[in-house]
Amino acid sequence: MPEDSRERVLDVWTGAIATAHVADAVIQVGPHGEIESMLEHLSVRVTLAALERKRGQLIMMHAAGVAMDDGRVVAFVGPSGRGKTTLSAALGAHFGYVSDETVAVDRDLTVMAYRKPLSMLRSGKPKEQVSPPRAGLLELPTARLRLAAIVLLDRRPGVSEPVLSRVRVIDAITELIAQLSYVTDLDAPLQRLASLCDAVGGVWRVTYGEAASLIPLVPELVRAPPGVVGTWTPLASAQVGAEVGTTEFKWGAVSDAIAADGSVAVMSDGVLRVLAGIAPSIWIGISRGLSFEQLVAQAIADFDRPPLGDASKLVAAVIDELVREGLVVAEDRQTERGTL
Known part of the structure; x- marks a missing residue:
């Protein structure tokens, strides 16, 4: 790889480079024309390798995640095109940036941060990969990251003020399961998801128009009392x-x-x-x-x-x-x- 390309890769992945010297996986990335095309391909390959590494162990939600100073994490879950990267850019300037792609949760609610570069859409061009520092996103707190809230994204242009509502457990699972990686590799996935919903006090849905409008909601979400979403x-x-x-x-x-x-x-x-x-x-x-x-x-x-x-x-x-x-x-x- 040319030196200038190598420097570009290191710059884009600033803040996400592991200190361990033993690789969990080795990814071969061939030539992809311009550097931005190669960087987009690399981001996808690294994400897929990370998901494969933890399959069957963690609940891995297709979500944007941010963390409070005490380590409590809010996961905003939604499919591609629902605005997770834009949301990460807006919220990450005020709270610790966890990921714009995947929020991975262990049985004890520990969250594994995945601070990949933000993948910013560009008309007619490969997505631009922007490192968290260059995007102005905050570092993670020193406290242990633990999931505190799950929020289903419902973005609707024209909505001026965000609206929060509780989601019943089976409805929540139905939507969540479509946004999980390797769900069939989990042991008793429905029961594990239902237990996760219980552990965070139920699942929210937020209907919103602009990402910045959700900034005041993050502290409210982690302080909210457990909701009544039905027993299972x-x-x-x-x-x-x-x-x-x-x-x-x-x-x-x-x-x-x-x-x-x-x-x-x-x-x-x-x-x-x-x-x-x-x-x-x-x-x-x-x-x-x-x-x-x-x-x-x-x-x-x-x-x-x-x-x-x-x-x-x-x-x-x-x-x-x-x-x-x-x-x-x-x-x-x-x-x-x-x-x-």
Whole structure:
């Protein structure tokens, strides 16, 4: 690598260069035309290598993160294009810059800082990589970093004042899981995410227009009392992916599941599915070994008789859907209520 290119790399990654002499990974970066193109490619490769290194160990959220002086961290979670880098630039001038890309959290809420260069959009050009010092971002506090708040970003141009609202646990998990790296490598990922939400007092959503408008909210978020976002229950059999039920119906291959607020979140084959309506009653009833007639009776007890249609046909239709989704295995037989 030419000396001027090497100096540019060192400048861009100022503040993120490890002092250890043993590399966790070695990244080969070939020629990519202009230096800015190479730097953008390098940033992506380093991020992917860092995520790969910690897969299955940490919850790694696609998020911007900033830290208070005492080490409390707020993670602002959102997909690409939701304004995380712009937010990092605005908030990082007032609070310790943790990352504009990934906030990684251990079981004890310890946050692993990832102070990569900010990747700034440029029209028709590669993203410009700007080091935290050059962007005017603050250093991290000396205190241990620990997650204190999770905030889902909802950026809407034209909103003058930011609005905070609480997010129910299964809704929060549904949105968070789409913004996690290597989620299927986590042990019982739904239960671990639900526990994380509990540990930080629930998840927030912020609807905002401009990044600077969130600066006054950061201290409020870390001081906010725990919110009431509903209780959740682990579905024990799902912890070991066991098939449970009777000879008539069984659960399919399920890796994890939780129940909350009348819904059930199920992880199966790496896909999250949320069951609502009468489906949770039926699916949980199958794990208890209920027959079809008992499942119908359970649905009626939980929801009363339907105003239109026959309860048996409605239950059969739900079971059919659960079978199609792979969440239930049923005998392949024809009955008077239809094909299950």
